[in-house]
Amino acid sequence: MNRPLLEITGLSKHFGGLRAVDGVSFDIRRGEILGLLGPNGAGKTVCFNLISGVYKPTAGQISFDGQRTDGLAPHVIAGLGIGRTFQIVKPFAHLTVLENVLAARGIAHYRHLPKIWSSWKTSAERREALSLLERVGLSELADRLAGLLPLGNLRRLEIARALAVARTLLLLDESFSGLRHEEITQIEALIRSIRADGLTVLLIEHNMRVAMGLCDRLIVLDHGRKLAEGRPAEVRASEAVIEAYLGRKGSAHAA
Amino acid sequence: MSGYLITLGTIIAINAIVACGLNVIVGFAGQISLGHAAFFGIGAYTAALLATQAGLSFWAALPCVLGMSAFIGLLLGVPSLRVREDFLAITTIGINFIVEAIFNNFEFFGGALGIGGIPRVGMFGLKLRGTEFLVLCLFFLVVVMVVCWWLTRCWAGLACFALREEETAAASVGISPVRFKLLAFVLGTCMAGLGGALYAHFMRFIAASDFAFPLSVSLLSMVVVGGMGTLWGPILGACIIGVLPEVFRPLVDYRILFYTMLLLLMIRFQPGGLLGENSAARRVLAKMRPGGRS
Numbered sequence: 271m272n273r274p275l276l277e278i279t280g281l282s283k284h285f286g287g288l289r290a291v292d293g294v295s296f297d298i299r300r301g302e303i304l305g306l307l308g309p310n311g312a313g314k315t316v317c318f319n320l321i322s323g324v325y326k327p328t329a330g331q332i333s334f335d336g337q338r339t340d341g342l343a344p345h346v347i348a349g350l351g352i353g354r355t356f357q358i359v360k361p362f363a364h365l366t367v368l369e370n371v372l373a374a375r376g377i378a379h380y381r382h383l384p385k386i387w388s389s390w391k392t393s394a395e396r397r398e399a400l401s402l403l404e405r406v407g408l409s410e411l412a413d414r415l416a417g418l419l420p421l422g423n424l425r426r427l428e429i430a431r432a433l434a435v436a437r438t439l440l441l442l443d444e445s446f447s448g449l450r451h452e453e454i455t456q457i458e459a460l461i462r463s464i465r466a467d468g469l470t471v472l473l474i475e476h477n478m479r480v481a482m483g484l485c486d487r488l489i490v491l492d493h494g495r496k497l498a499e500g501r502p503a504e505v506r507a508s509e510a511v512i513e514a515y516l517g518r519k520g521s522a523h524a525a
Numbered sequence: 526m527s528g529y530l531i532t533l534g535t536i537i538a539i540n541a542i543v544a545c546g547l548n549v550i551v552g553f554a555g556q557i558s559l560g561h562a563a564f565f566g567i568g569a570y571t572a573a574l575l576a577t578q579a580g581l582s583f584w585a586a587l588p589c590v591l592g593m594s595a596f597i598g599l600l601l602g603v604p605s606l607r608v609r610e611d612f613l614a615i616t617t618i619g620i621n622f623i624v625e626a627i628f629n630n631f632e633f634f635g636g637a638l639g640i641g642g643i644p645r646v647g648m649f650g651l652k653l654r655g656t657e658f659l660v661l662c663l664f665f666l667v668v669v670m671v672v673c674w675w676l677t678r679c680w681a682g683l684a685c686f687a688l689r690e691e692e693t694a695a696a697s698v699g700i701s702p703v704r705f706k707l708l709a710f711v712l713g714t715c716m717a718g719l720g721g722a723l724y725a726h727f728m729r730f731i732a733a734s735d736f737a738f739p740l741s742v743s744l745l746s747m748v749v750v751g752g753m754g755t756l757w758g759p760i761l762g763a764c765i766i767g768v769l770p771e772v773f774r775p776l777v778d779y780r781i782l783f784y785t786m787l788l789l790l791m792i793r794f795q796p797g798g799l800l801g802e803n804s805a806a807r808r809v810l811a812k813m814r815p816g817g818r819s
């Protein structure tokens with residue numbers, strides 16, 4: 271199939287006079303790693319929140335696999351197989367690491383009233399959650415309370431939890447930020463293996479170098495607008511991008 | 526056992542049942558409720574009316590009582606659970622006052638006179654009284670605890686815990702906030718209704734003031750003192766809050782002062798409650814029985 275997995279057309283989100291996202295259009299192709307770049311406050315996270323249903327768009331459309339998803343509630347969008355992480359990590363702090371992933375793996379049960387009463391203690395999902403933890407390198411911490419983990423592990427937990435939901439599309443919001451060099455390398459390898467499994471990945475990244483190395487294509491946002499789109503080498507050469515990153519603010523921002 | 530102790534034990538058991546219900550709402554699903562006494566009252570009035578007006582036995586009326594509690598829980602839960610947390614506290618207080626006023630002012634509910642002449646619970650041709658009724662209450666307490674225990678290991682419970690911890694993240698993994706908050710709310714109100722039915726048949730006379738706002742506060746104190754979100758916390762809390770006034774009977778005028786001090790001390794020194802995570806009691810228990818974190 272050639273239709274893109276996710277199609278975003280004319281997407282806008284305004285907060286009062288602030289145009290956090292302003293008429294952005296782009297596609298996510300099946301099986302690619304697409305990077306969303308841009309300086310602080312460019313509107314990257316707001317884009318994620320629009321795709322995952324946390325915010326309703328002011329204008330524009332989002333179609334996932336041909337189905338309109340703008341306006342759907344977050345839990346419904348998750349049910350379509352779209353998983354996401356949070357830039358400011360949001361663990362279920364007083365649950366264990368395993369329970370955090372399990373709560374996400376329960377997605378198959380939450381829509382069926384009889385199934386929600388079955389026990390998870392001996393379920394297949396529990397084994398799947400354990401293997402997800404293994405995959406992100408947290409299996410030894412499965413019984414720790416999530417709230418007590420250091421940031422590096424919390425970022426892994428966020429990925430495991432999102433993976434438990436993501437059958438088709440995984441959204442990663444700055445999964446590398448605050449991590450040490452060797453941790454970054456591990457997560458990079460993890461993201462590549464996730465793609466190798468057939469998932470499509472949209473990731474937000476602040477660090478140009480990491481994004482260039484990992485992504486097939488890049489989209490650069492600035493002040494809520496799309497500044498550039500293309501292969502990493504093309505984007506790096508784009509003058510508009512260099513300008514935005516060096517901070518020569520020319521464009522009018524707030525209305 | 527002396528009649529006094531049996532009466533005290535029965536009241537504590539009933540309060541424990543109701544507090545377990547509140548714990549499902551507050552401790553499991555993380556939704557503040559300051560109007561739980563209203564649902565206790567709705568159970569009590571439904572049972573009392575069905576017994577005195579319709580002549581139903583406690584057992585025949587029980588499914589109706591639970592159904593009514595669930596229905597009204599759903600009815601009041603839908604609007605209240607959509608408001609923000611701080612409004613939820615106020616909304617639930619409002620529900621408590623409105624329900625009390627309805628009981629107090631409508632002839633149908635006995636008005637200011639309340640409802641009297643509620644029969645004892647019959648079983649095997651016996652009229653349960655004293656110890657027998659206490660055993661019945663304890664039986665229902667066990668049933669309620671089994672439900673709570675099952676919640677700690679089924680998907681529905683896990684969804685509630687996740688919601689309590691982080692609503693946005695919970696929604697992002699497919700947990701419908703409205704559905705699971707409502708589920709916790711309805712389970713909690715059903716337990717309150719069950720407690721109410723037992724209370725009505727125990728006291729055999731009920732009045733609106735039995736289910737006023739201060740009872741909601743004291744129920745919440747039970748949950749907080751014992752340990753929100755724990756399995757045994759509400760029971761321990763019901764025992765402590767139930768026994769203290771008896772022990773300190775001479776200081777009855779200072780009761781409210783005492784509760785306040787107790788709550789403040791708890792919040793300062795054991796915010797998770799006596800049986801909460803990292804509480805002194807739990808650390809001692811953990812030492813005695815290595816391994817478990819239940």
Ligand SMILES: Nc1ncnc2c1ncn2[C@@H]1O[C@H](COP(=O)(O)OP(=O)(O)OP(=O)(O)O)[C@@H](O)[C@H]1O
Pocket residue numbers: 285288290308309310311312313314315316317357476
């Ligand atoms: N809920 C909100 N209400 C009002 N303004 C918001 C809200 N969320 C985001 N904004 C604003 O929208 C703009 C874009 O924010 P966003 O979080 O998308 O930036 P970002 O590109 O993710 O930046 P960063 O790299 O710092 O994470 C910012 O100016 C931000 O202050």
Ligand SMILES: [Mg+2]
Pocket residue numbers: 314315316357
């Ligand atoms: Mg961001």
